Amino acid sequence: MLDNFIFIGLPYGALALFLFVLPYRYFSNRLTWTPFSSQFLERKTLYWGAMAWHFGIVTVLLAHLTGFLAPRLVEAIISNQAFFLALENISLGLGLLALFGSVVLLFRRATAERIKAVTRIADWLILLLLIAQAATGVYISVYVRWGYQWYHYTAVPYLYSLLTFHPQIEYVSDFPFFFKLHVAGAFLILGILPFTKLVHLLYLPVGFLKDPQILYRWNFDPKEKQG
Amino acid sequence: MDVRAQIVMVFNLDKCIGCHTCSISCKNIWTDRKGAEYAWWNNVETKPGIGFPKQWEDQGKYKGGFAVKNGELKLKLGGKFATLLSMFYQPNMPKLEDYYEPFDFDYSNLYNAAESDDQPVADAISQITGKRMDTISGGPNWDDDLSGSPVYAAEDLNLEDRKIIEEYGKIFMLYLPRICNHCLHAACMASCPSKAIYKRGEDGIVLIDQNVCKGWRFCTSACPYKKVYFNWHTGKSEKCIFCYPRVETGQCNACVQSCVGKIRYVGVLLYDASQVGNALIKPDADLVQAQRALILDPKDRAVQEGARANGVSDAWLKAAISSPVYTLVKEYGLALPLHPEFRTMPMTYYIPPLSPVLASKTGAYELAEHGHGTIPPIETLRVPIGYLSSLFSAGNQEIVSDVLKKLIALRQYMRQQNLGESPDEKVLRDVSLDPEAAARLHRLFAIGGFNERNVIPPQQREEHEPAGRKGGRGFGILVKPKGGI
Numbered sequence: 001m002l003d004n005f006i007f008i009g010l011p012y013g014a015l016a017l018f019l020f021v022l023p024y025r026y027f028s029n030r031l032t033w034t035p036f037s038s039q040f041l042e043r044k045t046l047y048w049g050a051m052a053w054h055f056g057i058v059t060v061l062l063a064h065l066t067g068f069l070a071p072r073l074v075e076a077i078i079s080n081q082a083f084f085l086a087l088e089n090i091s092l093g094l095g096l097l098a099l100f101g102s103v104v105l106l107f108r109r110a111t112a113e114r115i116k117a118v119t120r121i122a123d124w125l126i127l128l129l130l131i132a133q134a135a136t137g138v139y140i141s142v143y144v145r146w147g148y149q150w151y152h153y154t155a156v157p158y159l160y161s162l163l164t165f166h167p168q169i170e171y172v173s174d175f176p177f178f179f180k181l182h183v184a185g186a187f188l189i190l191g192i193l194p195f196t197k198l199v200h201l202l203y204l205p206v207g208f209l210k211d212p213q214i215l216y217r218w219n220f221d222p223k224e225k226q227g
Numbered sequence: 228m229d230v231r232a233q234i235v236m237v238f239n240l241d242k243c244i245g246c247h248t249c250s251i252s253c254k255n256i257w258t259d260r261k262g263a264e265y266a267w268w269n270n271v272e273t274k275p276g277i278g279f280p281k282q283w284e285d286q287g288k289y290k291g292g293f294a295v296k297n298g299e300l301k302l303k304l305g306g307k308f309a310t311l312l313s314m315f316y317q318p319n320m321p322k323l324e325d326y327y328e329p330f331d332f333d334y335s336n337l338y339n340a341a342e343s344d345d346q347p348v349a350d351a352i353s354q355i356t357g358k359r360m361d362t363i364s365g366g367p368n369w370d371d372d373l374s375g376s377p378v379y380a381a382e383d384l385n386l387e388d389r390k391i392i393e394e395y396g397k398i399f400m401l402y403l404p405r406i407c408n409h410c411l412h413a414a415c416m417a418s419c420p421s422k423a424i425y426k427r428g429e430d431g432i433v434l435i436d437q438n439v440c441k442g443w444r445f446c447t448s449a450c451p452y453k454k455v456y457f458n459w460h461t462g463k464s465e466k467c468i469f470c471y472p473r474v475e476t477g478q479c480n481a482c483v484q485s486c487v488g489k490i491r492y493v494g495v496l497l498y499d500a501s502q503v504g505n506a507l508i509k510p511d512a513d514l515v516q517a518q519r520a521l522i523l524d525p526k527d528r529a530v531q532e533g534a535r536a537n538g539v540s541d542a543w544l545k546a547a548i549s550s551p552v553y554t555l556v557k558e559y560g561l562a563l564p565l566h567p568e569f570r571t572m573p574m575t576y577y578i579p580p581l582s583p584v585l586a587s588k589t590g591a592y593e594l595a596e597h598g599h600g601t602i603p604p605i606e607t608l609r610v611p612i613g614y615l616s617s618l619f620s621a622g623n624q625e626i627v628s629d630v631l632k633k634l635i636a637l638r639q640y641m642r643q644q645n646l647g648e649s650p651d652e653k654v655l656r657d658v659s660l661d662p663e664a665a666a667r668l669h670r671l672f673a674i675g676g677f678n679e680r681n682v683i684p685p686q687q688r689e690e691h692e693p694a695g696r697k698g699g700r701g702f703g704i705l706v707k708p709k710g711g712i
Binding site for chain 1: 422
C-alpha cells in the first residue's frame with residue numbers, strides 16, 4: 001500500500017501538478033518567476049551556503065539525469081573499475097557538499113535578522129525538504145552500495161515504466177526504507193516546484209550565450225516602415 | 228548609417244542648487260514601495276564626495292562597465308562563462324550597506340508615549356526588519372555638502388590630490404544630479420543572462436522587462452553608474468524608466484518638471500547606431516570626441532532620410548531640429564558625458580560648472596580679472612580642471628577647458644551687452660562661438676521657458692499599433708508581486 005503510494009500515486013500526482021500548474025503560472029504571473037535572491041540583504045553566510053549547495057546539487061542532479069537519459073553511456077564508463085570508484089567517491093563528496101550547503105542555508109534563514117523580512121512559509125518547506133533529500137541521498141550512497149551499479153538496473157527501468165504508464169514497482173519495492181524516503185522526497189519536490197521559487201531551476205540561460213550584447217525592442221517593425 | 232532617435236537629458240551643473248527636489252518627486256512617483264525604499268532612481272551627490280551608493284565610481288570594487296581587451300569591448304564583470312559560474316553568488320554585487328538601511332520614524336510614539344519627565348522621541352524603525360534602529364549610519368545623501376570632509380570627500384576617486392580639500396581657501400564643491408544614463412551600449416543589458424533589459428528603438432529608453440527578469444542581479448554590478456537597483460521584496464531589478472509614461476505623451480520627466488533651478492533640458496538626439504562599437508574602442512582621451520561624432524545633424528538631408536527609413540516620425544524629426552539637447556551637446560559642444568571611460572556611452576550630458584564664478588586660487592574669494600575681453604587662465608578657476616576632466620572627459624583636460632572657455636566668453640559677451648557696452652564679438656570668435664550662438668545659449672541658460680528647455684515629441688504609439696492599444700490597461704504592476712505559498 002505504502003509502496004503503491006510512493007511509487008505510483010506520488011509520481012503521477014507530482015507530474016500532474018508539474019505539467020498543469022507550471023504553464024499556468026508561467027502565463028498568468030511571470031512576475032514571481034525569480035529565485036528571490038537575498039544576497040543583497042546578507043551575503044557572508046550565503047556564500048558558504050549557496051555556493052556549496054548549488055555546485056553540489058547541480059552536479060548530483062546531472063548525474064541522476066545522465067543515468068536516466070543515457071544509461072548506455074554510464075554503463076560504458078563504470079565498466080572501468082577505476083572510473084567507477086572515482087565516480088562513486090566524487091558523487092558522495094558532492095552530495096556531502098550539497099548537504100552542508102543546505103544546512104548552512106537553514107541556519108541562515110533561522111538566524112539572520114534581515115532574512116526574516118523576506119522569508120515565506122514556502123522557504124522553510126523547501127529548505128527542510130531539500131535537506132532531507134540531500135541527507136537520504138548521502139545515506140544511500142554510503143549504505144546502499146554501489147549506487148552507480150544498481151541505479152540503472154532498478155531505478156531507471158522503473159522511471160521508464162512510469163513514463164510509459166505501466167508502472168512496474170517491483171524494480172524498486174525491495175529497497176530499504178531510506179531509498180523509499182528519497183524517492184518520495186524527489187516526487188514531493190517535483191510536485192511543489194511549480195508553487196515555489198524553485199521554478200528558477202527550470203530556467204537555463206542559454207539564449208544569452210549566442211545573442212548580441214545590445215538588445216533593441218521596437219514598438220513597430222522597423223523593416224515594415226522602410227517599405 | 229543607421230539613424231536612430233533617443234530622448235536625452237542635459238544637466239547644467241552651474242544651476243544646480245542641490246535641493247533634492249528631483250529625487251523626492253521621483254521617489255514619490257516611482258519608488259515609494261516595499262523593496263525599493265532604498266532605491267533612488269534620481270539622486271543628487273555632493274562632489275567631491277563618495278556618492279550613492281558609496282564609491283560607485285570605483286570599478287575595481289564593483290567591476291562595472293566595459294574595458295577594451297585586444298581591441299574588443301569586454302564586460303569588466305567577465306565573460307559569459309564567468310557569468311554562469313557566479314550565478315549562485317555574485318562577488319561584485321553592491322550590498323545593502325553600500326547603500327543604506329532604509330528607515331522610517333515611529334511618530335506614533337510622540338502621541339502615545341506614557342507620561343514622563345522626558346520628551347518622547349520618534350525612534351528610527353528599519354523598513355526592512357521593522358525593528359528599532361539604534362543608529363542610522365547611512366542615507367541617500369549621507370555626505371551632503373561635506374565637500375571638505377576627510378572622511379567622505381577625501382575618498383573621492385576623481386581628486387588628484389587630496390590636499391586640496393584640506394585648504395580652506397581652495398576648497399570647492401559642486402552638485403551632481405544623476406539618473407540612469409540610458410546608455411547606447413548599456414553594460415546592464417550586456418550582462419543580463421535573461422535578456423530582460425532592452426533599449427527601446429523608438430526613443431532609446433532602457434527598460435527592464437519585469438516579466439522576463441529572473442533576478443540574477445548581474446545588472447546591479449555591471450552598471451558602472453550603479454543605477455540598477457535590486458528590489459529585495461520582488462526579487463527583481465529595477466531602474467529609472469525615464470518617466471516613459473509621461474514622456475510618451477509629450478510631458479516632461481518628473482525630475483525635470485520639479486527642478487527648482489531649471490537645470491535640466493530634454494530633447495531628441497539622432498545618432499548613428501552602426502558606429503557605436505567602433506567609437507567605444509577608442510583610447511580614453513578620444514572617447515568624448517568619438518561620442519560626439521556619433522550624434523547626427525538633424526538638418527542634414529541624408530540624416531533625415533535615414534531617420535525616416537528607420538521609422539522616425541516627422542514630429543520627431545521636427546523636435547530633433549529644435550532640440551535644446553542637440554544645441555548643447557553637439558552644435559556648441561558644451562555638454563559632456565559622465566565618466567565616458569566606463570565605455571557604455573551614457574546618453575545624459577552635463578555642462579561642467581564654472582561656479583563659484585571666477586574665484587582665483589591665489590587668495591580666498593578674490594575675483595579674477597573680469598570682462599573687457601580677457602578670459603582668465605582656466606587654471607585659476609576654483610574647481611580644478613583635472614577634477615572636472617576626470618568626471619566628464621576621461622581625463623582629457625582640453626575638452627573641459629574648451630567648454631569652460633566658451634562659458635566664460637558667453638558671460639563676458641552677455642555682460643557687456645547687458646551693461647550697454649559695445650559687445651566684443653572677438654571674445655566669442657576666439658572660442659568659435661558667434662552672436663547668434665550667444666543669443667540662443669543665453670535664452671537656454673537664463674530666460675528660456677519650459678517649452679524651450681524641453682522639446683518632447685509625443686510617441687503617438689496609437690499610430691504604430693492601433694489594434695494593440697485598444698482595450699489597453701493603465702500603468703503599474705497589476706499582479707501582486709508575491710511569490711509561492
